[in-house]
Amino acid sequence: METVTYSRIGSLDIQLDLYIPHNLPLGRRPAIVHFHGGGMIGGSRKSLFFLQWLRDAALKHGILFISADHRLLIPSTAFDIIEDVKTLFTFLADPCFSRTLLPKGTSLDATRIAVSGESGGGYAARAAGIYAQPRPAAIFLQYAMGGQLLDDHWLAVKEGPLEPSVENITAEAFSELLTQPQEPISYDLIPSPGDKAPNGASRRCMLLLLWWETGELLDYILGAKISKSLRSILPNERADAVPAALRLAILQTQITSDFPPTFLYHGKDDTLILPAESELTYNQLRSLGIEAELHLLEGASHTLMDAHDPSRLTAGAEVLRGKAFEFLLSKLL
Numbered sequence: 438m439e440t441v442t443y444s445r446i447g448s449l450d451i452q453l454d455l456y457i458p459h460n461l462p463l464g465r466r467p468a469i470v471h472f473h474g475g476g477m478i479g480g481s482r483k484s485l486f487f488l489q490w491l492r493d494a495a496l497k498h499g500i501l502f503i504s505a506d507h508r509l510l511i512p513s514t515a516f517d518i519i520e521d522v523k524t525l526f527t528f529l530a531d532p533c534f535s536r537t538l539l540p541k542g543t544s545l546d547a548t549r550i551a552v553s554g555e556s557g558g559g560y561a562a563r564a565a566g567i568y569a570q571p572r573p574a575a576i577f578l579q580y581a582m583g584g585q586l587l588d589d590h591w592l593a594v595k596e597g598p599l600e601p602s603v604e605n606i607t608a609e610a611f612s613e614l615l616t617q618p619q620e621p622i623s624y625d626l627i628p629s630p631g632d633k634a635p636n637g638a639s640r641r642c643m644l645l646l647l648w649w650e651t652g653e654l655l656d657y658i659l660g661a662k663i664s665k666s667l668r669s670i671l672p673n674e675r676a677d678a679v680p681a682a683l684r685l686a687i688l689q690t691q692i693t694s695d696f697p698p699t700f701l702y703h704g705k706d707d708t709l710i711l712p713a714e715s716e717l718t719y720n721q722l723r724s725l726g727i728e729a730e731l732h733l734l735e736g737a738s739h740t741l742m743d744a745h746d747p748s749r750l751t752a753g754a755e756v757l758r759g760k761a762f763e764f765l766l767s768k769l770l
Contacts (some may be wrong), residue, residue: 441538442575444521444527446508450624451752454482455491455538456502467549467574467769468501470525470565477582477658479519479625479642485710488555494762496724501545503529507561509616510602510639513621514632514660516692521623522699522764526550526569542643550695551575551765556710556740559583563688565697569768571692576699580707580739583688585716586655587675592667592668594652599708602710606647614641646711659683698728699762704737706744714727723759730764732757 444451471491473484482504485492495502507521526547528534535544552573555564559581566576578584582690585591598605625641648654655664661683667675675692683738684690699722703715712733737751738744744751 439538443505444524446621449508449621449623451506451508452482453503453505453525453543455672456496456504457539458496458499458501461501461540461543462499465544465546465549466499466501466539467551468529468545469495469577469769470503470505470529470573471480471553472505472507472555472558472561473567475627476507476557476645477515477560477612478644479586479640480509480557480627481725482506488553489552490758491762493644498766498770501539501578508621508623509625510547510657511641511644511712513620515564515658516660517561517621518561519568522561522564523568523570525675526565526571526573530571545638547571548741549574549769551577551769553579554581554583555579556663557582557642559714560688561711563692566699567688567691567693572695572699575752575765576697576702577765578699578715578718579761580703580741581701581715581718584693584716584718585678585689585711586658586687587667588672588711588713589668590711590713592652592664592675593653594668595650597648597650597707599649603646606650608645608651611644611647614644618734632733649709649726659686667760678688689721692718692725694727696722696725697728697731698764700728700730700761702734702741702761704739704741704744704751705733705735707739709739732760 440452442450442452444571473480492502508517530547550573552562560583563583565573622693635682653664656662670678701715703712719729719731736744741751741754743749
């Protein structure tokens with residue numbers, strides 16, 4: 438594995454981890470680019486706890502695997518994430534990438550890049566399907582955020598935490614982050630399930646739970662105070678009420694007929710990112726005649742963990758992973 442800077446914004450290096458298969462065949466090779474979870478607020482390219490299987494399957498089949506950072510919310514916005522996604526694809530398509538980073542006699546085929554997005558990384562993955570050039574060959578959305586940002590799940594003000602078992606998050610706990618000027622960041626440590634928070638772990642991603650309660654997530658995504666005004670509007674009228682310049686980051690309004698073939702899966706019992714986000718994307722794609730496959734897994738919560746036993750994957754999750762990878766192979770090989 439090699440860590441590479443693909444963009445520099447001021448003093449911030451935005452990086453990717455490049456995994457090259459052993460005995461990589463000569464010639465032009467496909468790749469899978471993965472965007473991590475963390476609610477668009479936290480996480481990093483190292484956050485592969487739930488996606489090691491995808492990395493390992495890609496390498497086994499002679500496919501390059503690239504786990505990429507992007508700028509995170511506060512102080513950055515979704516517009517910065519979109520720019521990072523576009524910059525990443527330009528970087529990968531440049532012959533210099535293959536010439537300097539891949540074994541002699543091999544190169545990246547930029548027309549055969551699939552994009553994976555997990556949880557919050559679903560926003561960056563959807564953005565790649567809309568804005569990246571060259572256009573990805575396929576998109577893989579896993580319980581993915583960004584499919585529906587205008588419903589009451591994200592906009593309504595709630596009383597109390599998302600679930601009784603979830604700790605109560607207050608703005609005071611993040612007062613410095615929310616009230617003081619911040620430098621842009623693109624890397625934020627998240628402990629793996631069961632781990633104690635490593636040194637330096639900021640718990641930034643917990644802000645997603647706060648913004649779910651306050652209904653303010655969209656304000657931080659767009660960098661504009663708009664949530665309050667949208668709450669008083671019927672859900673099906675909210676998109677038109679968003680100014681055109683801001684609407685470019687409401688990705689559900691930007692999907693067109695050239696969006697790539699897409700595989701989606703989502704837990705039916707996911708209360709953090711509702712299955713409706715995946716269902717809306719799927720229905721939009723099918724209405725445009727785009728190849729899409731959606732699987733909703735019974736008894737699965739977020740990350741496809743068992744809703745009644747969060748220590749294990751839901752029955753059927755491994756089968757779904759296999760189907761997803763076969764879908765990607767059909768577009769890459």
